[in-house]
Amino acid sequence: MGSKQNYKILVVDDEPDILEILQYNLEKEGYGVRVAANGRKGVEEARSFLPDLILLDIMMPEQDGVETCRQIREIPELQNVYVIFLTARAEEYSEIAAFEVGADDYIVKPIxxxxxxxxxxxxxxxxxxxxxxxxKISIGDLIIDRNSYTVSIKDQQVVLPKKEFELLYFLAQHPQKVFSRDDLLQNIWGSDVYVLARTVDVHIRKVREKIGEGFITTVKGVGYKFELN
Structure with missing residues (x-):
């Protein structure tokens, strides 16, 4: 998808002013936009709209953003959708909770x-x-396909959200090389996204839970590396 007209964005927030401002600015940029005023409606819209990006508030009536993100990630067609939290919650535990359920970015209001x-x-x-x-990268029983965003191990497909996939793919591209948390933040999230170094640890743990402990090792005091088993 090269042009902005091909990208679809869903905005989920209970503040009408924010929905209006974001919809106006996104449509002005050429994106296809839908909005939802609460988490439950956001899941319904996501399922039917199949957006490329979701802008998601945390504090909403009926269902908060963290639970909404968790439900969205359980929809097979939305495993790799980008999710950016836009929220007034600046506490570290809120940010960690967001990344635990598959957020790609976390931006504190005002927007x-x-x-x-x-x-x-x-x-x-x-x-x-x-x-x-x-x-495509093939290492033993592990196959990582960048074209289809799929991972399989011993012929069993493993579902990874986008950032977990990108983290695994990047490390597998550079086996035996140690990367610090800052290196990984720079290469996976980019310099224009501010997230905590702890975010890397959360994503590494979740990848290990899905593909096993043996592929990514911790180099104490330095960072992480991908092992050739």
Whole structure:
């Protein structure tokens, strides 16, 4: 998907002013946009709209954003959708909870529309470049296919959200090389996204839970590396 007209964005927030501002600015940029005023409606819209990106509030009536994100990630067609939290919750535990359920980014309100538009545009540009350089990595029983965003081990498919997949793929591209948390944040999340270093640990743990402990090892005091088993 090269042009903005091909990208679809869902905005889920209970504040009408924010929905209106974001919808206006996103449509002005050329994106296809839908909005939802609560978490339950957000899941319904996500299922029917199949967006490329979801902008999601945390504190909402009926169902909060963390639970909404968890439910969205359980929909097979939305395993790899980008999810950016836009929230007034600045506490570290809220951010960690968001990444635990599969968030790709976490932005604290108040929102600066122009900065957000630039961030979204940069995200889609990076995605386009990655698709052009897609390839498959096979290491023993583990197969990582960048074209289809799929992972299989011993012929069993493993479902990884986008950032978990990108983290595994990046490490597997550089076996035996140790990367610090800062290196991984820079290469997976980019310099225009601010997330905690703890986010890397959360994603590594979740990848290990799905593919096993033996592929990614911790180098104490340094970072992580992919092992050739």
């Amino acid at each position: 600066k529309p122009r900065a957000l538009m630039s961030r979204i545009s940069a995200l889609f540009r990076r995605e386009s470049k990655k698709k052009k350089s897609s390839s």
